[in-house]
Amino acid sequence: METTYLTAIAQVSDDYDSAEQLTLLWIVTDSSGNEVLTGPSELQYNLTDIPQGLYVLELQVTDSFGKMSSASVDFEVTALDSDGDWTATCDDTDWFDNTISRSCGPDVYDKDDDNDGFTDIKDKFPLDACAYLDSDDDGMPDTVNCPDGITTWLFEDQDDDNDGIPDTSEGVSTKEGSMISNTGLLLVIGLIILAIMLVVRSRRGGGDTEMKVFDERLL
Numbered sequence: 446m447e448t449t450y451l452t453a454i455a456q457v458s459d460d461y462d463s464a465e466q467l468t469l470l471w472i473v474t475d476s477s478g479n480e481v482l483t484g485p486s487e488l489q490y491n492l493t494d495i496p497q498g499l500y501v502l503e504l505q506v507t508d509s510f511g512k513m514s515s516a517s518v519d520f521e522v523t524a525l526d527s528d529g530d531w532t533a534t535c536d537d538t539d540w541f542d543n544t545i546s547r548s549c550g551p552d553v554y555d556k557d558d559d560n561d562g563f564t565d566i567k568d569k570f571p572l573d574a575c576a577y578l579d580s581d582d583d584g585m586p587d588t589v590n591c592p593d594g595i596t597t598w599l600f601e602d603q604d605d606d607n608d609g610i611p612d613t614s615e616g617v618s619t620k621e622g623s624m625i626s627n628t629g630l631l632l633v634i635g636l637i638i639l640a641i642m643l644v645v646r647s648r649r650g651g652g653d654t655e656m657k658v659f660d661e662r663l664l
C-alpha cells in the first residue's frame with residue numbers, strides 16, 4: 446500500500462548551548478498514551494508506517510546542564526485518498542458516492558483512484574487522471590488529456606507501438622502505401638486484362654485469316 450511521509454522539523458535555541466550541543470528526543474504516543482515511536486536526536490524526523498489513528502508527537506530538548514524543555518503537536522493518520530473523493534457523500538459501506546455515481550474513498554477501497562473514469566485495473570496510470578493507456582509499456586502514455594484544473598508530468602508517447610516510426614508519419618505512410626499498393630494492383634490487373642484482350646483479338650484475327658485462305662481454296 447502506498448504511504449506518504451510525515452516530516453517533522455524543529456527549530457531549537459538555548460541561552461548557553463548551540464543548537465548542535467542540545468540533545469533532542471522525538472516521541473510519538475497514541476490516543477491511549479502508549480509510546481509507539483521514538484525519533485533520532487536530529488532537527489528533522491520522518492515518520493512512516495504509522496497505523497491509522499490519533500497521535501501526539503512530542504519533542505524533548507535537553508541542554509548540557511541537563512535542563513529539559515518540550516513541545517508537542519497532535520496529528521491524525523488516515524488512509525491515503527489520492528483523488529480526494531472521500532467526502533461526506535461517500536458511503537463507507539459500499540464506497541460509492543451516489544451524488545456523482547462513482548466509486549470513492551481511500552485508495553484501498555476506491556476502484557478509480559484518479560477519478561478519470563478508468564478503473565485502476567484498466568488504468569496504466571492509476572494515479573494520474575491525464576492518461577490511462579500505454580500500448581508499448583514504455584512508461585509514456587499513448588495520449589495525454591488532462592481534465593480541467595489537473596496537470597501532469599507525463600509526456601505523450603510519439604511512437605505508441607515503439608516501431609521507430611513516429612505516430613504521425615506512420616498513419617500517413619500506411620495510408621499512402623495502401624493507396625500506392627492498390628493503384629499498382631489495379632494497373633497490374635488492367636495490364637493483364639489488356640493482355641488477355643490482345644491475345645483474344647490476336648487469336649480471333651488469326652482465325653479470320655485462316656478462314657479466308659480456306660475459302661479461297663474452295664473457290
Ligand SMILES: [Ca+2]
Nearest residue numbers: 528530550555
Ligand atoms: Ca479516492
Ligand SMILES: [Ca+2]
Nearest residue numbers: 559561563568
Ligand atoms: Ca483511473
Ligand SMILES: [Ca+2]
Nearest residue numbers: 570573574576
Ligand atoms: Ca489514469
Ligand SMILES: [Ca+2]
Nearest residue numbers: 581583585602
Ligand atoms: Ca508508450
